[in-house]
Amino acid sequence: MAASDLQAHSYDVVVIGAGGAGLRAAIEASAQKAKVALVCKSLLGKAHTVMAEGGAAAALGNVFPEDNWRVHFRDTMRGGKMHNDWRMAQIHAQEAPDRIKELEAWGALFDRTPDGRINQRPFGGHTYSRLAHVGDRTGLEMIRVLQDKGVHSGIDVHMECTIVRLFVVGGKIAGALGYFRETGRFVLFKTSAIVLATGGIGKAWQITSNSWEYTGDGHALAYEAGAELIDMEFVQFHPTGMVWPPSVRGILVTEGVRGEGGVLKNSKGERFMFRYMPDMFKGDFAETEAESDAWVNGDRKKNRRPPELLTRDVVAKAITKEIAEGRGSEHGGVLLDIASKQSPDFIKKKLPSMYHQFKELAHVDITKHPMEIGPTIHYVMGGVRVDAETQESTVPGLYAAGEVGGGMHGANRLGGNSLSDLLVFGRRAGQYAAGKRGAPPAIPDAEVEQTMREALEPFEHDGENPFAVQSALQAVMQRDAGIIRDKAGLETALSELGKLKTRARDVGTTGSREYNPGWHTAIDLQSLLIVSEATARAALERTESRGGHTRSDYPDSDEKQARQLIVIKKEADRMAVRREQQPPIPPDLMTLIKEGK
Amino acid sequence: MAEQRRLRLFRGTRERGELKDYTVAAGEGMVVLDAVHAIQAEQAPDLAVRWNCKAGKCGSCSAEINGKPKLMCMTRMSDYPADQTITVTPMKAFPVIKDLVTDVSWNYEVNKRIPAFKPRKPDAPDGTWRMYQYEVERPQEFRKCIECFLCQDVCHVLRTHEKHEQFMGPAMLVRAAVYEMHPLDEADRRDHLRHEGGIGFCNITKCCTEVCPESITITDNAIIPLKERVVDASYDPLAALWRKLTG
Numbered sequence: 001m002a003a004s005d006l007q008a009h010s011y012d013v014v015v016i017g018a019g020g021a022g023l024r025a026a027i028e029a030s031a032q033k034a035k036v037a038l039v040c041k042s043l044l045g046k047a048h049t050v051m052a053e054g055g056a057a058a059a060l061g062n063v064f065p066e067d068n069w070r071v072h073f074r075d076t077m078r079g080g081k082m083h084n085d086w087r088m089a090q091i092h093a094q095e096a097p098d099r100i101k102e103l104e105a106w107g108a109l110f111d112r113t114p115d116g117r118i119n120q121r122p123f124g125g126h127t128y129s130r131l132a133h134v135g136d137r138t139g140l141e142m143i144r145v146l147q148d149k150g151v152h153s154g155i156d157v158h159m160e161c162t163i164v165r166l167f168v169v170g171g172k173i174a175g176a177l178g179y180f181r182e183t184g185r186f187v188l189f190k191t192s193a194i195v196l197a198t199g200g201i202g203k204a205w206q207i208t209s210n211s212w213e214y215t216g217d218g219h220a221l222a223y224e225a226g227a228e229l230i231d232m233e234f235v236q237f238h239p240t241g242m243v244w245p246p247s248v249r250g251i252l253v254t255e256g257v258r259g260e261g262g263v264l265k266n267s268k269g270e271r272f273m274f275r276y277m278p279d280m281f282k283g284d285f286a287e288t289e290a291e292s293d294a295w296v297n298g299d300r301k302k303n304r305r306p307p308e309l310l311t312r313d314v315v316a317k318a319i320t321k322e323i324a325e326g327r328g329s330e331h332g333g334v335l336l337d338i339a340s341k342q343s344p345d346f347i348k349k350k351l352p353s354m355y356h357q358f359k360e361l362a363h364v365d366i367t368k369h370p371m372e373i374g375p376t377i378h379y380v381m382g383g384v385r386v387d388a389e390t391q392e393s394t395v396p397g398l399y400a401a402g403e404v405g406g407g408m409h410g411a412n413r414l415g416g417n418s419l420s421d422l423l424v425f426g427r428r429a430g431q432y433a434a435g436k437r438g439a440p441p442a443i444p445d446a447e448v449e450q451t452m453r454e455a456l457e458p459f460e461h462d463g464e465n466p467f468a469v470q471s472a473l474q475a476v477m478q479r480d481a482g483i484i485r486d487k488a489g490l491e492t493a494l495s496e497l498g499k500l501k502t503r504a505r506d507v508g509t510t511g512s513r514e515y516n517p518g519w520h521t522a523i524d525l526q527s528l529l530i531v532s533e534a535t536a537r538a539a540l541e542r543t544e545s546r547g548g549h550t551r552s553d554y555p556d557s558d559e560k561q562a563r564q565l566i567v568i569k570k571e572a573d574r575m576a577v578r579r580e581q582q583p584p585i586p587p588d589l590m591t592l593i594k595e596g597k
Numbered sequence: 598m599a600e601q602r603r604l605r606l607f608r609g610t611r612e613r614g615e616l617k618d619y620t621v622a623a624g625e626g627m628v629v630l631d632a633v634h635a636i637q638a639e640q641a642p643d644l645a646v647r648w649n650c651k652a653g654k655c656g657s658c659s660a661e662i663n664g665k666p667k668l669m670c671m672t673r674m675s676d677y678p679a680d681q682t683i684t685v686t687p688m689k690a691f692p693v694i695k696d697l698v699t700d701v702s703w704n705y706e707v708n709k710r711i712p713a714f715k716p717r718k719p720d721a722p723d724g725t726w727r728m729y730q731y732e733v734e735r736p737q738e739f740r741k742c743i744e745c746f747l748c749q750d751v752c753h754v755l756r757t758h759e760k761h762e763q764f765m766g767p768a769m770l771v772r773a774a775v776y777e778m779h780p781l782d783e784a785d786r787r788d789h790l791r792h793e794g795g796i797g798f799c800n801i802t803k804c805c806t807e808v809c810p811e812s813i814t815i816t817d818n819a820i821i822p823l824k825e826r827v828v829d830a831s832y833d834p835l836a837a838l839w840r841k842l843t844g
Contacts, residue, residue, distance in 0.1 A: 042647070042649055042657065043647070043657065043701070044705065045744055046649045046650075046655045046656070046657050046744075047649075048649075050649075050650065050654060050655050050743075051649075051650045051652070051654050051655065101724065101725055104725070104726065105716060105719075105724075106714065107714035107716070107775075107776065107779060107781075107782075109728075109733045109736055109737050109740060109775075109779070110733075111730065111733070112728055112729055112730045112733060114730075115727070116726075116727030116728055116729050117725065117727065134737065134740070135737075137654070137741065140654065140740070140741070140743065141740055144740060144742075148708075148713065148714065151705075151708065151709045152709075152713040157705075159702070159705075182694050182700075211648070211649040211650055211651065211655075212648065212649070213649065244626070245624070245625045245626020245627075246624050246625060246626060247624060247625075247626045247627045247628060247631045248626060248651075248652075251651065251652045252652070353653075353654065356653065357652055357653065360653065360671050360673075361626065361628070361652070361671070361673075362626065465638070465639075465642055466642065467637070467638035467639075467642060468638075471638070509642060509643065510642065510643055511642075511643030512643070514610070514645075514694070514695050515645035515694055515695040515696070515698055516642075516643045516645070517637060517642065517643065517644065517645060517646070518637075518642025518643050519643070521642070
């Protein structure tokens, strides 16, 4: 490899990923006077955060003064089936209000209460109306505010740049190697602090709300660098993705539809969610349609929330069951109806992009007709194991924030807790990463050259089309490691993934190195294979059902496995899986969770 | 057997390129981006195209479909007669990188130079502000912008006259309008808009408003009010004095 092929930069902090977490980390590191690079796989401002719809959860208490961090913490732990890292859940609930207010100081224009404060909307699993929002395009607002704050903070942005490897020398982070999509040329970042903010792994499945970027790069980079991954079996299926026409299958329909009064019905017209109340939430939700309607119509002190606002794992499984038992809609979903509950003006005002999306893509007017929806892969609760305070992984100098980090959401994430998570922990990661600055260890030239050589291998092969291998992988994960799993299926998935590994090694690509999606897909396949295997192995190991992990051969939660982590780590060339008991939740917080005070 | 559709795509780089014909099997509800992806996956793995959300929310897949600036993800194949070839070319107002991908980095440079948001002092002792829904609705319209740059692409000042050095274009005027009309903002961008931004180049043909996939009323709600502010500041000494006195 010619030396001229390689651009090199030195930074105090390199942030990989430019969604909410990455931007917030970069802004904080820059505020700490660090020299910061922000590396994004797409153009700036296009990351997944932009697609977030419903809102950011923070106990501001603007709508319900009785809300506070304790209630938010309790909701998060119960929603996470008590599997969450309690300290992360606590920090998150305590700091989220300040992070939201800070966005307002940076120019965010959230929807308002009548008295001029930030308005908050109800959402699944949250006791009170808690989500700061902007119609149904909250993520767009957040990313634009952070983007503008970032570009005025002196951060160097490297757009359309994919990182393929992290370098660890003497047990510490030393840098990262990537390539620019435009030119296909490599770039070496020398740094002693890296923040991973790469998002999730949803591209490993067929029916997904995630884009091409979501190939688990951060998870895989961390794994290859020797960091531990946890909770990889916990994958969130969002209950409401579009199902028809086929080309839009999986595209997200915001939970905000249910927050604003939308109801779920099966093909018999029955509001089935009343039949799926888990014991943990009995007494917290409306038990009749009349009570539910009264709540939707604004009488929220005397009435309880509709059962459609149960946590996502519960709703997704209920929908799956309705479909499996023959009560599904024409195209294999169920119906989400807001037309019969709210006026057309209200719907267009509160859910403008949903109105637009269904009108343009499905030719359905949601102010008149129900939407056909079904579960879609949305989010991975699992991720890089981090310290709750600093977000540092088990590799010194390597941090992770946002979706790529594990622990915060336990076995199931509440809607709205992601946008607040990425602000709270993005800031912390940036802060502590900036404190890690210093001369990084030198990266051996041979390692850099070997990495570049390996990355270019697809050009040497006259092999299989990488898109074919990617789509085969997605089919395996959808069939054998989807919403309902069992031992036989997961074992099949692992053996199929083994074969796919061989196929991925031999893929070939044609054309030049300039903006070549076939080549990019060949490289992304390596990450997809790692995260798919990690998910399947962890799912096989956890012999119970909990939150986003459901085993048909172990349908119940097992108290003996409660708060047990499945930890994944690379050992030699093997993916090692082990169990570890999490430290107990402190007694005062345990009382809070159990008794609500 | 599925219906076959013909597409003609630009293949090439800044230096040279050509239109190439492809045939794909069309499924129900298919959008142009799906067809381009099908070609990429099965016939031309090195076909360059940008995309992210596939739901009209990120503004990545901008191109020209039969010469009209559009998002590929929001344009259904069934909008065109089945016997017609659909031609997809990259945005004309920006340099081609490869195939359907253009170099839009200029927009990011222009945005960086817009004077930053500067809020007034907080209204409440806890450091927060009070704003009312009717006040935020005006700038919220501009925040719907997904930075697809289709308005830049259609704008004749950029597209035909290539005044990129002198005119920031409708997308960046919308960006400036967010802060100019933000209830809390105290920065003054009029000088920037007039000189560096070249707002005077816009002669209100409203092409930008027509192509906006977010239906932002770019000309009427963003550019014209900004023009009025600039004109007031520059040419009306009495008004300027009055503003100075009253703040």
